[in-house]
Amino acid sequence: MRNKSILSEAKEIQIVTELIRLGARLQVLESNSNLSRERLIKLYKEIKGVSPPKGMLPFSEDWFMSWQPNIHSSLFINIYNYLIAYTEVRGIDAMIKGYKLYLEHLELNQMEQTLSLTRAWTLIRFIRSQILCTVPCNKCGGNFVVHAFDLHPNHVCKLCNIPSRAGKTKKTTRAVAAHIPQLDPA
Ligand SMILES: [Zn+2]
Structure with missing residues (x-):
């Protein structure tokens, strides 16, 4: 074209x-x-003001499974799915809008950005190609990113099951993730 x-x-x-x-x-x-x-x-x-970094994107789906990244990825994908379900925006526009809303949530809750735009884009691709998906947490009802090929009969999310090393980020992360169930379009 x-x-x-x-x-x-x-x-x-x-x-x-x-x-x-x-x-x-x-x-x-x-x-x-x-x-x-x-x-x-x-x-x-x-x-x-600089050249774009060279080389392949280093991202594997396992990154989305570790504790903090999983919470941020889940937050982003819930916002994105909400936009798809309730607004007219689609495709790359939906991703940009969803990513900006994700950044706004972080700012409101004074949290550090964990999910880069490139990772957010990769996440959507992994979900489309059914490598990853979201399942509801059995305890809090929020939707969280998981491996699509695993079985999830009674999934408990990483917020309801916080590792002790998470320490002081616990409280603010909870504040951010409080949006996850509300944004669930289901
Ligand atoms: Zn939960």
């Missing part, structure tokens, strides 16, 4: 710019735009 209208190209540049500002890696930009790799790199340099 080389004969694009100026308007659709402008829209693409706008989306890519937003993605770069939110911290997206080059691979994320490439799969969400028809702009050439050269133009994407140029845009990246213009916005960030």
